[in-house]
Amino acid sequence: MNNPEVAREYHRATMHDPSGLRPDDPRLVRDYRPLQWDRKPPQFKTYPGLESILLPDDISLSPSKGLSVDALGRLLFLSAGVVRTADLAGDTLYFRAAGSAGNLSPIEVYVLTGDVPGLAAGVYHYEPVEHALVRLRPAPGDTPPALILTGVPWRTAWKYRERGFRHLYWDAGTMLAQMLAVADEAALAARVQVGFVDEAVAALLGADGVHEVALAVVPFAGTFILPEPEDVPSGHLADDPLEFPLITLAQRAGHLATDQDVESWRRAATTLGGERPYSTARALRRPLDEVIRGRGSSRQFHPGLTAPNELLGGAMDWATRPVEGDFVIDGATLLDHYLAVHAVDGVEPGAYHWRAGELEQLRAGDVRGAASHLCLDQALGGNSAYTAFHCARLEDVLAPLGSRGYRAANLEAGIVEGRLHLFAYDRGLGATGLTFYDREVPRFFGSEADPLLVTAVGAPAHAPTSGGLPRRPVRLRRT
DSSP: OOOHHHHHHHHHHTOOOTTOOOOOOTTSOOSOOSOOGGGOOOSSOBOTTSOEEEOOSOOOOOSSOSOOHHHHHHHHHHHHOEEEEEEETTEEEEEESSOOGGGOOOEEEEEEESOBTTBOSEEEEEETTTTEEEEEEEOOTTOOOEEEEEEOHHHHHHHHGGGHHHHHHHHHHHHHHHHHHHHHHTTOOOOBBOOSOHHHHHHHHTOOSSSSEEEEEEESSSOOOOOOOOOOOOOBOOSSOOOOHHHHHHHHHTOOOSHHHHHHHHHHHTTSOOOOOOOOSOOOOSOHHHHHHHOOOOSOBOTTOOBOTHHHHHHHHHHTSOOOBSSSOTTOOSOEEEEEESSBTTBOSEEEEEETTEEEEEEESOOHHHHHHHTTTOTHHHHSSEEEEEEEOHHHHHHHHHHHHHHHHHHHHHHHHHHHHHHHHHTTOEEEEEOOOTTHHHHHHTOOSEEEEEEEEEOBSSOOOOOOBTTBOEEOOOO
């Protein structure tokens, strides 16, 4: 399948426009009103009646390398675990370790593994609140370990409508930024796979391919091997999930039906991108678990404070380094980055192109007002130290990779955004992800690249409350 035209149509149909008008596309759900609180979907998938296996509550970095129950628990908690809670209209609102647009958390995580001391081989679903695993089915004892990320469209479309399809991949990428950092620390050699047989992976997890879809696979032994098919429980997502046909169409348009299709797609991916220099020096100074538990999206920046130069050059260098994956040639990227710089030591305010680890000035002068406007008229875009626009030349991606290339580009943009968050919070500063006016961004920067995601980085007006530990989240109080 993997039809590139569907991705083009989806992208056009879900663009933000300053007029506020929506495209005249019959596939858009017209009679839906976002943020219907009486229909808000649950934040997690559950398996009523199935036993939960508690993971260790100690997330200290193990001195032994390789996959163990302790390493798996640390990896899952620092990627998808619950670190904070708050009261909301009589209900509990949960905040995960990885950020999510609107705190809607549309990502579910599954574990496929062979025998590990303390854990039988099988397919498991991760329960973020209890920091536990639910075993869905057995697997051969020699199955190579992997994590699988799925997305629940209704959970994000409840607020963002059809544009929520983009959010699935942005949020998965943000989570992967932390997952890959934790895996690297444990010498797990993780690799992101966007190419896989969609229906086979969905069947492995009991996902229906409409209300829950497979997004990415992260093997730790270099190989992802599916066990023989077997029935698995489907679990509970929501009482009355609403399908958005354009989201279903966009996801299915990128389907790969056979192993041969996957290999062909991966071969096509090796034609994309070129090498770029980047630093291999360790970027984070503080313990990774402290950085992750301390991060939280900034809701307001101090516009009068100047950020150190490292917050731009060091952060962008570390965040934009190539991702180990199957969607681009090794050492390359699908993305192109443009910056609106406002208050960074040693850098003249203005518009820039981040090219091969260097800043190329496009125009000088105060661009705070322009950046705020580009970011859907949100002040955060102009009050930051700088705002990064993560872009891709979509035609160059879609031609060889089809609609699945659209998935990959948005996923990589999410990874870069997540890395920028980690770097900023490691240095005691802050960051937030933003959306944007699609057509206005390339017009402002004089670029042919399409914007995919935006990250604003700066000095937060209020430091986030550090998150808690497994099964002991910090409860936030309203002020």
